[in-house]
Amino acid sequence: MAVLETQGFKLDNSGKRIVVDPICRIEGHLRIECNVDAKGTIQNAVSTGTMWRGLEVILKGRDPRDAWAFVERICGVCTGVHALASVRCVEDALNIPIPDTANIIRNLMHSTLFAQDHLVHFYHLHALDWVDVVSALKADPKKTSELAQSISKWPNSSPGYYRDLAARLTKFVESGQLGPFRNGYWGHPDYKLPPEANLMAVGHYLEALDFQKEIVKIQTIFGGKNPHPNWLVGGVPCSINVDRAGAVGAINMERLNMVGKIIDDTIDFIDNVYIPDLLAIASFYKHWGAIGNGLASTNLLSYGEFPDIANDQSNKSLLMPRGAILGGDLKNILGVDLKDPAQIQEFVTHSWYKYADESKGLHPWDGVTEPNFVLGKGTKGSKTDIQEIDESAKYSWVKSPRYKGQPVEVGPLARYVIGYASGNPEFKEPVDMVLKTLDVPLTALFSTLGRTAARGLEASWAAHKMKYFYGKLMANIKAGKLDTANVEKWEPSTWPKEAKGAGFCEAPRGALGHWIKIKDTRIDNYQCIVPTTWNAGPRDAKNQIGAYEASLMGTPMAKPEHPLEILRTIHSFDPCLACASHVISPDGQELARVQVR
Amino acid sequence: MTETFYDVLRRQGISRRSFLKFCSLTTASLGLSPTVAPQIAHALENKPRTPVIWIEGLECTCCSESFIRSAHPLAKDAVLSLLSLDYHMTLSAAAGEQLRANAHDTIEKYKGKYILAVEGNPPLNEDGMYCIYYGKPFVETLKKYAKDAKAVIAWGSCASWGCVQAAKPNPTNAVPIDKVITDKPIIKVPGCPPIAEVMTAIVTYVLTFDRLPELDRQGRPKMFYSQRIHDKCYRRPHFDAGQFVEKWDDEAARAGYCLYKIGCKGPTTYNACSTTRWNEGVSFPIQSGHGCIGCSEDGFWDKGSFYDRLTNIPAFGIEANADKVGAVAAGVVGAAVVAHAAVTAIKKASEKSGSTKAEGK
Amino acid sequence: MSIDGRDLKFPKYVWEAPVRIWHWVMALAMVVLCVTGYFIGSPLPSVPGEASDSYLMGYMRFAHFAAAYVFTVMLLMRAYWAIVGNKFSREMFLVPLYVFQPSWWRSFFRVLGHYLFIRRENDWHYGHNQLAMAAMFGMYLLGSVFMIVTGFALYGEGTGMGSWQHSLFSSWVIPLFGQSQDVHTYHHLGMWYLVWFTIVHLYFVIREDITSGLTVVSSMIGGWRDIKN
Structure with a gap:
């Protein structure tokens, strides 16, 4: 391949090839290959998702009320995010409003995950x-x-x-x-x-x-365990009883006190350990404010999260804003509609799947999947012993989702930039504080350093939101609003013959969407597009590169055989490959036929 | 120089005196003669930390996440002091070539002495390339690393049974690890994920007593998997009394009644949830209002809805539980009987009218 | 002896006392087992008040287990009696041997022909007819053994590892079916299998009593089979 130009990047795979497999300190299996020039600068980057489990195929024909438990097992690190997207998806399809108190408990559980997951990422997956x-x-x-x-x-x-x-x-x-x-x-x-x-x-x-194991106890109180707490279509499974007989078997004052204490401890730890460490460490790595931009300064997406008003998913209600930025136009925040086939599409041109016409993308509701594990002619090695992959052909189990035809970055940085651009002080003020403390320009935000910093700020934001949700929960209990589940449409006999819905969630790693079609009370089609699919996806029909590949471009490597710089930038996205390498299929039969042995 | 278990204990401020006391206590609790105590002391004093290679196949990392939630011992102490976690996809500082070298060095140096911990499972379809390790099928690495291991731990329901990716129709043909590792002792620690303290307890049991735990017929340690959640559930009195939650968040739910009728699988699930509980004993699913979904049982994904008491019978299609099959068939049998009786009566009547002589009398 | 049994000598002492006792005690146990078993699977509406004041499910399960023991002991007793009792007491146990006898099959098809209204005449037998033997073996006996094995496997889960119920049954039955929930499901289905048998059994007993000209129902009370007059 000669030099390939796309999105202002020049991809040149003529230099020395470096293979990093596996990438450690992530969730799942990821392989990165890069070409470096004589000076050790990365000129070409290839991101390969190396696992595939086929969960949506497995979901076909099952009870939609069970779906959350299946999809929750997509990921045990950002545990619960798929469950939340799933129950929202089913509730959207069946038009089930949830009680206000259930909404608050969900927000509390979800913000708990943000705090814990970001903390674990920073110290245990990224700090080294x-x-x-x-x-x-x-x-x-x-x-x-x-x-x-x-x-x-x-x-x-x-x-x-x-x-x-x-x-x-x-x-x-x-x-x-x-x-x-x-x-x-x-x-x-x-x-x-x-x-x-x-x-x-x-x-x-x-x-x-x-300490991280303390934070998740909030999920344990409301959801019974962690990882993989329990969720419920129509609300949350736990009941509240603070003053009557049997209160010991429900959410009672002792449980609430425990939640309150953990929240205070979490705020304390994040604000007095995580944030100071982040700033201290960052002050020695200011040069990383110019490395790893990729798509960060141009294309970003967020579905928004934490509906403050139950069952209202507009930006009026969402505490974390919904929106998209294309072409670096921060003044023009675009709307996002998961149900619009023109907005969200997935491509498989370079993924190990088959479409009838691979030059086109498909909206999840119309998606087709047939695994198609083939390697390009330029591959070094064999089918079961890949030494160097050929990125001009298919090269990943991850698909390539596109927003309005363009690759975007998702995650804490995307949310902070969108929040910043929309002038929301909750996002703007901390960013300005960090830039001022480190004495770096705004452009330093669009980098590996910026990504890592945004995650830290978001952990603190989430910890304080936990406190806010806790206050709301206590107010509701005081006012006697104890309902935690809406069971009006629990029985499948109350459902329409056919229904379809979409559920969203901002996971710690970024925008997560689930799509469902229900037919005769069973799942007819279930699909997910997850944050790491957006970020780690391979090239599309137009050879546009995704966020991982873009962010590695131009990175200087001091010792290419020691891929520390690659790890820094890839880790700044907090990869979750078990999430990313799912499958979209309206037809399980197609897959069942794929037998190799 | 390699550090021994004794050094570790000393380093943590434990005196030789209390170390020996620990050893004699250990002997006593194991019912061994007091003369064995010096032997245990000797074994621990001279033992380097056991190396652990922890690999991940098709999985979701919930087992690793659970492991780091352990409160006693703290994950920190387990990792720094009890064992030597030489290879772990989620915690190791090294990546790529350097991480692979860790595994290879450990296998070379500790042949037959290291423990292989497996999270997730290998897919066999597409030549195993649904899970690629080092550009090769994961199953190859699994077999290679298992070859010289002292024992293998199957973390979670994936490695033990297959779990979610092996749920029907199992598109990748994911199989539990005992389908591909057949010549090593395998300790199955099922659950999705297993309880953190159960995970660390099994590891510390093996390291402290230098033997594998007693396993049941399915390969699970008896000490944590020999009783059902229902057997020790604190809501059991409500079950025995006949007090059940009928609907989510009803009065019975608020009073903490039994979740049996809304599908709790506690009566058929072997795990330690109702006693050890989760996250340092804070709660467990039933205590927080949701029935057990049976996540430590083989094939729990394919038993129909988590909210059904009577689960589906696969051979009769998706909607058929035992009562539906039974009642329908009983209806058919009943109808056949009635029809047969009617025909008998008609025949009888026609015989009587056709001939004056009774037949068969 | 003619093929249709018209030359058999009646009255004939067919069902000895242990067989009759077994029959009625077992029938009662089955009723208790089915009713309590059904309500263990689908419990009645909740009992109000403190948990310590009620023991409904506890009693339900106790009755189920007690009846199960009676049912099992009765079947064992019955098996013993098949050895020491008269030849009619062996009929339902020996079906696997009969199937190698062509004459047995000839009689079987004659009975079947009658029940299908192909043959008008109804053969006479001292004990069971061949179709009844087959049903007693295939539905009642095998069904009962299945229920006892799966039932004790489930019971052994409660008595725990080390108990004889667990060692003899749970330890191999549970893994054989996959997991405990499967054993529950098939045990439940097994109940229906016996219910189907019971419906068929009751119908044919009454039908024979009315149409065959021999005493059928009363023979299980008094033991004698005779020609009705």
């Missing part, structure tokens, strides 16, 4: 890209303590605390069994933190690991 664990061994505990105390009032910051931590870490490293830290890119020239900052971050890595 910026923090050199081995360098932390050289830290002076006293100076580390001073550093920690200078940026936050978090109490675990004494010299003794860091001395113990350093001692534990030293012994751990000396044991020779480095466990998850083994063979990391320690000592890589682009690790810029001083030893003290590294030690502080390692300390918070461990504290965050302890």
Whole structure:
């Protein structure tokens, strides 16, 4: 292939090929291949989703009220987001309004996930890209303590605390069994933190690991367990009883107090550990404000989330705004309608599926899927031993969704830019604060650094929203609005013969949509387009590249054989491949025939 | 130099004295003679942390997520002090070549001594390429890593039974791992996901006592999977009394009655949810108002709606539970009997009128 | 002996006392099992008040288990009696051997022909006719064994690992069916199988009593089969 020009990028695959498989610290299976030029700059990037499970095929013919449990198992990291999109989808199809209190509990559960998921992502899936664990061994505990105390009032910051931590870490490293830290890119020239900052971050890595499990207890209280709490079409499954006999078997004052305490602790941890760490670490990596832009400064999408008014999904009700930006036109925020076939389409030109006409995209309601695992002629290796993939042919289990024909980026950054552009102070003020603190221009937002920063700000936003929803819940209980489920249309006999609906959700990773067709009380067709499909998808019929591939373009690599820079940018999206590599099929029979052995 | 279990305990501020006390307590609780205590002490003092290779096939990572929710031991301590998590897709710092090297080094160095933990399962259709690892079918890596393992842990319902991707019609032909690993002891820890503390308890059991837990016929540790959720459910008195939730959020739901009638699968599900509970004992599905969906049972996805008490019989199509099949067939049999009786009566009557001599008397 | 049994000598002592006792106790146990079993699957509307004041499901299950034990013991007793009792007590157990006898099949088709209104005459037998034997074996006996095996497998889940019910039944039956819910489902279906049998059984017993000219219903009370006059 010669140089391919698309969206202002020049894709040149003539340089040295680097293969990173698997990409770790993500959900699911992802492979990235890049070509670097003589200077080590990425000139071509290829994102391959390497798993496929076929959940929508499995859903066909089942009870729509059960669908949430199936699709929830698409992802155990952003657990519950698919369940939420699913119950909304079924409620939309069957026209089931949910009680106000149920809406608040859903918002509370969902904001809980935002706080926990972002926290885990930052510390456990992303931090090791910026923090050199081995360098932390050289830290002076006293100076580390001073550093920690200078940026936050978090109490675990004494010299003794860091001395113990350093001692534990030293012994751990000396044991020779480095466990998850083994063979990391320690000592890589682009690790810029001083030893003290590294030690502080390692300390918070461990504290965050302890604390994240506390946050999810809110989901456990309302949903019974986590990961994979329970949801319900028509409301939420838990009942509220605060003053009568049997209250111990329901959501009662003790449960509510626990929720309240966890919310306070969550705000405390995020505002006093996560955000200060984020700003401290970012201040050493300002140059990453110019790397990893990809589509961030041009094309963005958000479905919006947290309906403050039950059953109202307009921007008046959504606390996190809905909208799209194309061509970098921040002044013109476009509307989004999941049911409009002209707005949302999926392409399979470079995905391992088959369409009758692969030059065209299809709206999820009309989608067709037939797996078609074929490799291009330029592939190095064989069908079951791929050494280098040929991106001019089909090369991923992920499809390529497009908004009005264009690839877009979704996720916290997309939401913050849309919120910022629409002038919402809840989003604008924190962004301005970060830009000012770091002393970087607005353009630094459209980058790997910006993506990571937006996620941190959003975690804090979500934590405070948890408090807000908790207040609303208590007010409702005080006012006696205890209903948590609408059972009017629970029985399938009350349903129309045919119905179709769409359900949306802003997952921590971005815009998530589910589409359903119900026929004779059974699922006739079920489809999802998930955040990582938007971001990780391969090229489309016009060879337009998606967010992952675009964001890697032009990235300088200090040591190409140590793909730290690739990990930084890919991780800044928080990939979730189990989500992305689903299948859309109106016809399960087609698939059942695909037998290889 | 490799750090031993004893070093780890010492490092955590545990004195030699209390370490020996722990060892004798262990012997006592295992019902062994006191003379064994020094042996246990010796074993723990000289044991490097057991390496664990944790791989993921077709899955959703809920097992890993659950694992890091463990409160006792804390996931942090499990990972840093109890075992050596040399390869983990969700936690390892390394990626690509460097991550693969971790697995290969561990297999070389600890042949027959490391534990392979498997989350998810291998698909077999399309030559296994529905799950690609290193450009190759995942099933290849699975077999390769299992070959020299001391034991294999099957995390969750995916690795144990197949779970959601193996629900009908199982388009990728995803199979539980014991279909492809047949020569190693496999500990199945089903659940979607399993309870965090159950996961870490099984790991610590193996490391502390240096033996595999006793398994039931289906390969599950008896200590956590020998009783049904229903057997130890705190709502059981309402079941025995005949007090049931009939509809979501009705008065009975608010009073915490039994969820049996709205499809709770607690009576048929073997797991520790009603005793160990979830997330440090905060709650479990039934306590939070939703019936158990049976997520630790084989094939729980294909038993009809989660909200039906009487589940479907596959052979009779999607809407047929035992009562529907039974009543319809009883109706048919009844109708046949009535028809037969009618014909008998008509024959009888016509015989009587046709001939004066009674037949068969 | 003629093929239609017209030269049989009546009255004949057919059903010995243990068989008659077995029949009626077992019938009663079956009624209790079906009713309680049905309501275990589909419970009655909720009982009001404190849980500690009621034990409806508990009693329902107790009655089910108690009747199940009676049912099982009766069947075991009946199997023993098949060995020591008269030849009629063996009929329903020996069907698997009869099927190798051409004469048995000839009689079978004669009876079938009568029931299909092809043959007018109704053969006489001391004990069961061949079709009844087949039904007693295929529906009643196999059905009962199935219910006992699956029933004890489910019961063993409650008595737990280490109990004889669990060791003898649950430990292999549950994995055989897949999981506990499947065993429940098929146990439930098994109940209907016996209900179907009962309908057919009652009908033919009454029909024979009216049309054959032999005592049928009363023979299970007094034990004697005789020609009605």
